[in-house]
Amino acid sequence: MNTRIALPALVCALALALAGCGAGSAERALGRPAAPAAGAPRAPAEGAPGPDTSCPNVLASLRPTGSLPAPTALPAGSTMDTLRRRGFLIAGIDQSSFPFGFVDPRTNTLRGFDIDLLREVAKAIFGDAGPNRIQFRVVRNEDRTLAIARGDVDIVAETMTINCERRQSVEFSSVYFRAGQRLLVQRDGTADRADYSGGLAALPRGMRVCSVPGSTSIGMLRRQAPQVNVIEGDTWAGCLVLLQQGQADAVTTDDTILAGLQAQDHVFTVVVGDKLTFEPYGMAIAKNRGDFVRFVNAVLEQLRRNGRWGELYREYLGTSLGADTPAPPEAEYRDAA
Known part of the structure; x- marks a missing residue:
């Protein structure tokens, strides 16, 4: 039997005991993006997805x-x-x-x-x-x-x-x-409803994001989001476990891999945001x-x-x-x- 902790409810209860739990306070306490205000304009993600341009014709094979x-x-x-x-x-x-x-x-x-x-x-x-x-x-x-x-x-x-x-x-x-890099989060009514339109650079300080060493995803995460806490998983399945256990707030990698992780836990996880990379x-x-x-x-x-x-x-x-x-x-x- 899997035990899931209602993290947003726990954080909000603590916040109420101290100073009240207004709109968005739980998201900030968890290191998650707050939901956008009604009618607020969506900021574009940093950098348009596209192939690596630091060398000529990178995709041209023999x-x-x-x-x-x-x-x-x-x-x-x-x-x-x-x-x-x-x-x-x-x-x-x-x-x-x-x-x-x-x-x-x-x-x-x-x-x-x-x-x-x-x-x-x-x-x-x-x-x-x-x-x-x-x-x-x-x-x-x-x-x-x-x-x-x-x-x-x-x-x-x-x-x-x-x-x-x-x-x-x-x-x-x-x-x-x-494929394209995106985010996988818990379907908890908070993380899955937040605004991710600002891309990795707009993720809140202290957010715990899991990725795997040696992947382009973790490199992009470190370059564009130095404000987050990068958690290294041994494998993508390992990152999913950390998300399920509440030791990570999100997993970031290619949408193809995230779709596979989400298929293994479709009730409690969801892929969010637009493609951040190509x-x-x-x-x-x-x-x-x-x-x-x-x-x-x-x-x-x-x-x-x-x-x-x-x-x-x-x-x-x-x-x-x-x-x-x-x-x-x-x-x-x-x-x-």
């Missing part, structure tokens, strides 16, 4: 070289040929980011949008995506680029945002999903494996065209981010490495 070859016709000596001869792909993943990477408790198997994309890559190399074709390795957010650079894994698919800093260490596939996901691959990047991009092109991307979206995202299934993100390419 162009596929022709159509996808059959598994039995992979170029001799290529990365794909080497992987095929080895017999399996080593993939870095997260197993606690529903619905992108998670353990299905009914079958005790890995499932998710990212997991199934990796299976499509394996199928293109080996001709099948059987359980022996991929070795999944759980990689912490802050270790993803390091795992690629050290050769611990061949590829990472882990809701990983393409940005200029990461592009210095790894190569990325074309964008396979577009988070384009790509699969990370070593910089010296340009042929593998082009091959993975050919796989993604096939999934966009044959409807498989839409099938995966409907299976794992459903209507959690909107009533309609969006079109797959269009790829941006460059020819030279």
Whole structure:
């Protein structure tokens, strides 16, 4: 049985005993935004969402070289040929980011949008995506680029945002999903009704916001909201637990991950606010494996065209981010490495 503490009521009772509990006092005591006054203008969030512009063409990946070859016709000596001869792909993943990477408790198997994309890559190399074709390795957010650079894994698919800093260490596939940073709060009649239109910079001083080290979300939180108390969770599921226990006032990360957390506790939590950032996901691959990047991009092109991307979206995202299934993100390419 889960025990939930009515934090707003407790704070308001304490405030009444001391100085009265007027409108908005509980929100300030909890370190939460106050609800907007009737008719008050909405302040724009700081910075319009968009791709990282600190380097040119950050989203442009290596162009596929022709159509996808059959598994039995992979170029001799290529990365794909080497992987095929080895017999399996080593993939870095997260197993606690529903619905992108998670353990299905009914079958005790890995499932998710990212997991199934990796299976499509394996199928293109080996001709099948059987359980022996991929070795999944759980990689912490802050270790993803390091795992690629050290050769611990061949590829990472882990809701990983393409940005200029990461592009210095790894190569990325074309964008396979577009997300945006938002907030998850308790559905308690206070936090869920507050005004978040000012973005991270307008969050109240002392608000306890959980995020995971190594994510772009925690970096954005620290840059734009130095007034909040940043709480580091081991995983996104760990942040949800801290929110449920009253040790955090909010969780911030991509709306896709928040939708998965909210689905696990839809009665007591809710995703709030507009998108604060633009988070384009790509699969990370070593910089010296340009042929593998082009091959993975050919796989993604096939999934966009044959409807498989839409099938995966409907299976794992459903209507959690909107009533309609969006079109797959269009790829941006460059020819030279």
